[in-house]
Structure formats: C-alpha cells, structure tokens
Amino acid sequence: MSVDCIIFGFDNSQLKVLIGRRKMDPGRGEWSLYGGFVATSESIDECASRTLFELTGLRNLYMRQVGAFGQVDRDPGERVVSVAYYALINVTDYDEKLLLERGLEWVDINALPKLYSDHNRMVGKALKLMRQKLRTEPVGFRLLPALFTLTQLQRLYEAVNGEELDKRNFRKRIKEMDFIEKTELIDKTGSKRGAYLYRFNRRTYNEDPNFKL
Amino acid sequence: MSVDCIIFGFDNSQLKVLIGRRKMDPGRGEWSLYGGFVATSESIDECASRTLFELTGLRNLYMRQVGAFGQVDRDPGERVVSVAYYALINVTDYDEKLLLERGLEWVDINALPKLYSDHNRMVGKALKLMRQKLRTEPVGFRLLPALFTLTQLQRLYEAVNGEELDKRNFRKRIKEMDFIEKTELIDKTGSKRGAYLYRFNRRTYNEDPNFKL
DNA sequence: TCAAAAGTGTTAGATTTACACCCATGA
DNA sequence: TCATGGGTGTAAATCTAACACTTTTGA
Numbered sequence: 001m002s003v004d005c006i007i008f009g010f011d012n013s014q015l016k017v018l019i020g021r022r023k024m025d026p027g028r029g030e031w032s033l034y035g036g037f038v039a040t041s042e043s044i045d046e047c048a049s050r051t052l053f054e055l056t057g058l059r060n061l062y063m064r065q066v067g068a069f070g071q072v073d074r075d076p077g078e079r080v081v082s083v084a085y086y087a088l089i090n091v092t093d094y095d096e097k098l099l100l101e102r103g104l105e106w107v108d109i110n111a112l113p114k115l116y117s118d119h120n121r122m123v124g125k126a127l128k129l130m131r132q133k134l135r136t137e138p139v140g141f142r143l144l145p146a147l148f149t150l151t152q153l154q155r156l157y158e159a160v161n162g163e164e165l166d167k168r169n170f171r172k173r174i175k176e177m178d179f180i181e182k183t184e185l186i187d188k189t190g191s192k193r194g195a196y197l198y199r200f201n202r203r204t205y206n207e208d209p210n211f212k213l
Numbered sequence: 214m215s216v217d218c219i220i221f222g223f224d225n226s227q228l229k230v231l232i233g234r235r236k237m238d239p240g241r242g243e244w245s246l247y248g249g250f251v252a253t254s255e256s257i258d259e260c261a262s263r264t265l266f267e268l269t270g271l272r273n274l275y276m277r278q279v280g281a282f283g284q285v286d287r288d289p290g291e292r293v294v295s296v297a298y299y300a301l302i303n304v305t306d307y308d309e310k311l312l313l314e315r316g317l318e319w320v321d322i323n324a325l326p327k328l329y330s331d332h333n334r335m336v337g338k339a340l341k342l343m344r345q346k347l348r349t350e351p352v353g354f355r356l357l358p359a360l361f362t363l364t365q366l367q368r369l370y371e372a373v374n375g376e377e378l379d380k381r382n383f384r385k386r387i388k389e390m391d392f393i394e395k396t397e398l399i400d401k402t403g404s405k406r407g408a409y410l411y412r413f414n415r416r417t418y419n420e421d422p423n424f425k426l
Numbered sequence: 427t428c429a430a431a432a433g434t435g436t437t438a439g440a441t442t443t444a445c446a447c448c449c450a451t452g453a
Numbered sequence: 454t455c456a457t458g459g460g461t462g463t464a465a466a467t468c469t470a471a472c473a474c475t476t477t478t479g480a
Contacts, residue, residue: 001214001294040292044283068281068296070257079253081214081296083281151431168434169470191431193477364458381461382443404458405451 002082003047004035004119005055006066006126009091009106010143015159016091016106017123018055022116026076032116033123034104035082048085055104056087057095062142063087064133066126074118086126088142110162134160138179138200138211147197149187150174157213173213174198179205215295216260217248217332218268219279219339222304222319223356228372229304229319230336231268235329239289245329246336247317248295261298268315269300270308275355276300277346279339287331299339301355322372347373351392351424354413362400362408363387370426386426387411392418 007018022032034055038047045065052061066084074080091106099105107113112123134140140156141148154170174180179201186194205211220231235245247268251260258278265274279297287293304319312318320326325336347353353369354361367383387393392414399407418424 038283038294041285043285044281044294047283065280067278068257070251070260070296072254072256081251081257081294083283083294149432166470166472167432168472171433172435188478191477192479193430193432195432362459379444380459381445384460385462401451405453406449406457406459407451408459 001038001044002035002080003038003044003051004033004082004084004122005048005051006033006084006086006123007052007055008086008088008109008126008130008143009094010156010159011091011106013155013159015109015156017109017112018104018106019112019115020102020104027116030116031113033084033119038083044083048083052085052087055102056089056093057098058089058093061087061089062139064129066122066129069118069122071118076117082122084122084126086130088130088139090143090145092145109159131160135213136211138177138205140213141200147183147185147187147199149190149195149197151190151195153180153198177211178208179203179211214251214257215248215293216251216257216264217246217295217297217335218261218264219246219297219299219336220265220268221299221301221322221339221343221356222307223369223372224304224319226368226372228322228369230322230325231317231319232326232328233315233317240329243329244326246297246332251296257296261296265298265300268317269302270311271302271306274300274302275352277342279335279342282331282335284331289330295335297335297339299343301343301352303356303358305358323375344373348426349424351390351413351418353426360396360398360400360410360412362403362410364403364408366393366411390424391421392416392424 009016009018019031020034022028022030034051036047036051036054038044042050048063052063053059063085066086068081068083070081072079109127112120114120115123134157140153140160143156144152150171153174154165154167158165181199181201181204183197183199185197187197188194222229222231232244233247235241235243247264249260249264249267251257255263261276265276266272276298279299281294281296283294285292322340325333327333328336347370353366353373356369357365363384366387367378367380371378394412394414394417396410396412398410400410401407
C-alpha cells in the first residue's frame with residue numbers, strides 16, 4: 001500500500017500542481033506525483049502527513065483523501081494499491097531551494113504532462129473534489145498568504161473554476177461574509193494605487209458559518 | 214486489504230441500510246457491514262462488485278467508492294486497510310429469502326445501531342456522498358422500481374435529505390425534466406384513486422443532461 | 427499625462443418559495 | 454358518504470447577472 005500526494009498551489013493567477021521526475025524503476029525519469037509506502041505502524045492519514053512533510057517541510061497542511069486506486073496492473077512493478085490525497089499550500093511558504101534540490105516543478109493544471117501510472121486520473125479526481133470543497137467551505141485561503149487582496153482571491157476562484165467572475169458581484173458577496181476581514185494594510189505590489197489587504201478570521205467563521213462562492 | 218459495502222435501499226418511505234451479524238472473531242455477533250478481502254488477482258472495484266454480488270445476488274449495481282479507512286487499530290485483529298463502497302438497490306429486487314438465510318436486516322438510516330469497528334463512520338461518509346450524488350445526478354431511480362409514482366419519488370428525496378418537500382413545487386420541477394417520462398399506467402396500490410406511473414429514460418437524459426433536485 | 431489596477435450600485439430577469447382546493451375511488 | 458392520497462397554478466420575495474465609470478499613483 002502506498003500514498004500519493006497532489007499538492008495544489010496558486011501562483012501568478014494560475015492553479016498549479018507540484019510534480020517531479022520519478023527516481024526509481026519502473027518508470028524512472030517520468031513525471032510523477034510524490035508518494036511513499038505505508039508503514040505498518042502508521043495510519044494512511046499519518047502516512048500522507050509524513051509524506052507531505054518530507055516533500056514540503058510543512059506540517060498541518062490542509063489535506064483530504066481523494067480515494068483508493070486499485071487496478072491490478074496500475075503499477076508496472078508489483079501490486080500496489082495507492083490512496084491519493086490532495087493538499088493545499090501557500091506557495092510563498094514553500095522553500096524555493098527545496099524545489100530545485102529535488103527537481104520539482106509547479107505546473108499549471110491546464111498544462112499537465114502525461115504522468116506515471118494512473119497519476120493523471122488521481123489529479124483529475126483530486127481537482128474535482130477540491131473544486132467542490134472550495135465552493136462550499138472557506139478553504140481557498142490555504143492557497144493564499146495570510147493577508148491577501150480581493151483581486152487575488154477573485155483570481156484564485158477564477159483559476160479553480162476556469163471561468164471569469166464579475167468583479168462587482170464577487171466583492172458584493174465577499175462583503176456579506178463577516179469572516180473575511182478588511183485590514184488597514186495596503187498591498188502595493190499588485191498596483192500603483194495599492195489595494196486593501198484582507199484576512200480570513202476562523203473564529204468569526206465558526207460563529208456564523210455560511211460560505212458560498 | 215478489504216472492502217466493506219454499504220447497501221442503501223428505500224422502503225416504506227424510509228432510507229435503509231443492509232447490515233448483518235458478524236460471523237467471525239473478533240467481534241462475532243456484532244452488527245456489521247458486509248465485506249471481504251481483496252484477492253491479488255482483482256482490482257478493488259472488482260472486489261466490491263463481487264462482494265455485492267455475494268450479498269445480493271445482483272450484478273451491475275450502481276456503486277461508488279466512499280474512501281479508504283486506514284487507522285492502525287481499526288480492526289481489533291490484524292492490520293487491515295478497508296476501502297468502503299456504497300451501492301443503491303431497489304429493495305423489491307432483493308430476494309426476501311436471502312435476507313432471512315443470512316440474518317440480514319434493513320435498518321432505518323436514522324436508527325442505526327453501533328456497528329463493528331469504524332463501520333459507523335463509513336456509513337456516515339457514504340451517506341454524505343450519496344446525498345450529494347442524488348442532488349446532482351439522476352441516480353435516485355436506482356432505489357425505486359422501474360415504474361414509480363411521483364409521490365414515491367418525492368418520499369425518496371425527503372428520506373434522503375431528511376426534510377419535507379412541497380408537493381406542487383416538486384412536481385413542477387419534475388415536469389421540466391423530460392427524461393422523467395409519464396406512462397399511461399396507473400398504480401392503485403398506494404391510493405384508491407390511483408397514480409400515474411413514471412419511468413426514467415436514460416437516452417433522453419443523455420441527450421440533455423440537466424438534473425437538479 | 428497616461429496606463430493599470432482598485433473600488434463602487436442599480437436594475438431587469440430568473441428562480442424559489444409559500445400556499446389551498448377539487449378529484450377519484452374503495453371501504 | 455367520507456377518508457385518503459392524487460393532482461393542479463399563481464403571486465410575492467429572493468437571488469442572480471449584467472453592466473460603466475471614477476480614483477489613485479508610479480513610471
């Protein structure tokens with residue numbers, strides 16, 4: 001039994017997945033998700049956490065199970081049933097050096113190459129589940145810095161759902177959600193004029209959890 | 214690795230799950246889902262189909278994966294990772310004799326007893342996924358006979374979502390879906406006056422698949 | 427001074443919800 | 454004849470979608 005991780009990140013208005021070159025046979029050199037075998041002493045969730053930590057150096061990532069993939073011949077070597085997980089990370093938390101060291105790359109979800117074994121199917125299902133989750137729960141923030149502009153948030157939802165949104169309607173909806181707090185801070189990296197920075201307040205959300213985008 | 218099956222059925226305006234008494238140690242005699250071990254020669258989907266066939270005598274059931282359950286101590290005996298599946302069946306297709314022979318019972322989803330190991334969690338997750346599926350895809354028909362009345366269909370959706378629906382609004386929405394066809398047949402078992410029987414037309418649905426309930 | 431992103435309301439149309447009575451029949 | 458479930462339409466309220474201009478500032 002193994003675990004494979006689909007790491008989603010958001011950068012440059014694009015939704016991306018972290019992939020690398022496979023380091024073992026069979027399939028050495030092919031594009032692949034990062035994974036590992038489940039130890040007898042750990043649950044599969046623990047295995048996924050551990051694998052994510054090895055890969056990113058980060059703990060307590062938002063992570064959800066995608067499902068078990070169990071075709072007999074899915075792995076050209078021995079019989080391996082793999083459980084896929086997806087995680088959402090803020091790419092600015094990710095150490096650029098780790099990326100280079102390990103030969104990993106962020107690739108746009110719309111330009112995914114052929115991956116090893118059934119990894120493309122895993123990504124497909126992960127994407128579907130992730131989209132659904134982002135529409136109904138406030139987890140998109142996991143893909144952004146703690147402070148973000150409304151334009152960034154809008155670009156995120158556009159990238160995830162693959163369609164443009166109306167700026168005024170989008171902001172109207174955000175204003176109704178008290179748990180998306182406006183700060184007095186201004187971000188000037190995205191424009192000359194500068195944009196207010198917002199933050200997600202989990203407390204406020206827990207008191208009145210109604211989210212819909 | 215094993216597979217556990219959550220069989221949903223609809224009867225007497227109630228959503229039910231098929232459970233039985235466990236026949237092996239550990240946990241002999243406890244209420245339990247029906248399951249089996251994955252053979253090395255079969256995929257986990259195939260294992261689920263096979264297990265469902267053993268249990269119901271039916272093939273080609275509507276079946277979806279719920280997910281992998283992999284706590285280290287989930288099974289009091291050896292380490293077993295189990296993949297849960299749910300299936301939708303029409304209870305009138307189910308041989309009543311099989312039920313008695315095997316000591317199985319249909320229990321109301323709202324009156325589920327404590328089940329073996331983590332089976333209650335499996336049912337919980339299956340239910341959540343199944344509800345979501347029924348809202349967005351026309352699969353509820355799998356829980357009904359080929360011919361059904363609109364009242365039966367409404368009761369089904371009420372049982373699944375746990376809330377009453379307005380009869381006129383419900384029927385208005387059904388009328389908009391051309392793939393739910395009215396026949397000239399009348400069912401007199403449910404009322405003195407009799408009610409028209411309807412059927413789901415998969416062809417028509419495929420031509421214009423928009424379903425929402 | 428101008429290009430580029432930030433910010434802001436209103437209205438028409440579509441969708442959703444609430445609601446009450448007559449019909450047909452078997453017991 | 455009456456109790457039971459079958460069948461039908463309308464109007465108010467809510468939600469959604471479309472749409473354009475002013476502001477700020479660094480280059």
